[in-house]
Amino acid sequence: MGELGLNKIMGALLATALGLFGLKTLSDVVFAHGGEGHHGEEHAEATSLSEQMCEQFAYCVEVAGGGAAAAEEEEVFDLGALLAAADISRGERTFKGQCTTCHTVEEGGANGTGPNLYGVVGAAKHQHAGFNYSAALTEIGGSWTYEDLNHWLENPSSYARGTSMSFAGLRKDPDRINVIAYLTSFSPDAPAFPDPLPAAGEDEGAEAAEDGAEAPAEGEEAATPVEDAVEGAADAVTETVDDVTDAIAEEADAAMEAAEEALEEEAPTPTEEEGE
Numbered sequence: 001m002g003e004l005g006l007n008k009i010m011g012a013l014l015a016t017a018l019g020l021f022g023l024k025t026l027s028d029v030v031f032a033h034g035g036e037g038h039h040g041e042e043h044a045e046a047t048s049l050s051e052q053m054c055e056q057f058a059y060c061v062e063v064a065g066g067g068a069a070a071a072e073e074e075e076v077f078d079l080g081a082l083l084a085a086a087d088i089s090r091g092e093r094t095f096k097g098q099c100t101t102c103h104t105v106e107e108g109g110a111n112g113t114g115p116n117l118y119g120v121v122g123a124a125k126h127q128h129a130g131f132n133y134s135a136a137l138t139e140i141g142g143s144w145t146y147e148d149l150n151h152w153l154e155n156p157s158s159y160a161r162g163t164s165m166s167f168a169g170l171r172k173d174p175d176r177i178n179v180i181a182y183l184t185s186f187s188p189d190a191p192a193f194p195d196p197l198p199a200a201g202e203d204e205g206a207e208a209a210e211d212g213a214e215a216p217a218e219g220e221e222a223a224t225p226v227e228d229a230v231e232g233a234a235d236a237v238t239e240t241v242d243d244v245t246d247a248i249a250e251e252a253d254a255a256m257e258a259a260e261e262a263l264e265e266e267a268p269t270p271t272e273e274e275g276e
Contacts, residue, residue, distance in 0.1 A: 012256065019248035079146060081196035082177045091182030094175045102167075105186050114165065120144055121180070121187035136162035146194055149180050 095105065102114035109116040115131040124143050126133040137160045142148070152159045153176045155169040170176040184190045 012254075015251055016248075019251055076197060077173070078197045079150060079177075080194040082173065083146065083181060083193040084196065086177050086181035087174075088178065088181050088185055090174070091178030091180070094170070094179050095182050098167075098170065099179070102165075105183065107186070117183060117186070119187045119189060121146070121149065121184045121190035123187070123189070134160070134162065134164040136160040136164075145191075146180060149183070150176060153179060 102112050103117050104110060104112065105117045107118045109118060111128060111131045115128045115133075120127070121144055125140060125148075126138050140160055144152075148159075153170050155171075156163055156165045156167055157169075170179060184193075
């Protein structure tokens with residue numbers, strides 16, 4: 001066999017070995033990056049989730065709330081849920097301790113420094129014709145909804161600037177909610193309590209239904225944007241590995257064909273053997 005044939009065979013084998021080595025290296029980088037130990041943990045802490053995904057998968061997405069501050073969930077004031085769980089007896093005690101110096105609440109009760117509050121929930125903000133309301137409250141107009149009562153009782157001077165009511169307000173949510181529930185018990189025409197806010201899972205399911213996406217089945221958690229991004233990155237990497245594998249297989253086949261052709265060219269023909 002001549003030198004040219006040996007070179008072709010060695011080149012084919014070398015190309016195949018390099019292709020296999022490249023495939024192994026790619027697999028290690030993609031699938032074994034998470035097991036780098038302590039150093040990998042430190043690096044994960046030092047970078048955001050979006051940056052880690054860009055580095056590991058070459059798949060960059062904007063991940064909202066990736067910082068440590070996002071872990072702290074903002075407390076949501078759910079007026080409907082609070083009113084549904086209100087304690088009327090505690091509201092009565094708070095009303096008697098804070099409000100009876102100016103108001104009465106029984107039907108037919110007299111006006112004092114403030115108006116009688118029987119039927120106040122859902123009624124007009126200046127329902128008693130015999131009481132001289134401040135201009136600040138009269139100009140606001142409308143009826144006493146649960147939301148308005150909550151803001152008014154929390155800080156009257158902030159709700160209606162210039163009001164003649166000098167009460168500082170009930171700043172604690174339980175005290176304020178219990179008093180509203182107590183006033184509702186003396187308001188025959190009061191509207192129903194507002195509905196509690198939907199849970200986070202219900203919001204996600206409703207949004208998915210509106211967008212035409214399939215809502216998660218009962219007992220299953222909705223996929224987060226991060227999970228969707230990781231899944232997309234994994235799919236992209238899998239496609240890349242498949243493409244590389246196919247390319248290496250084709251290259252190996254071509255190398256073997258070249259080697260076989262080189263062997264056939266170098267093998268002596270029967271005529272040559274007889275001549276020798």
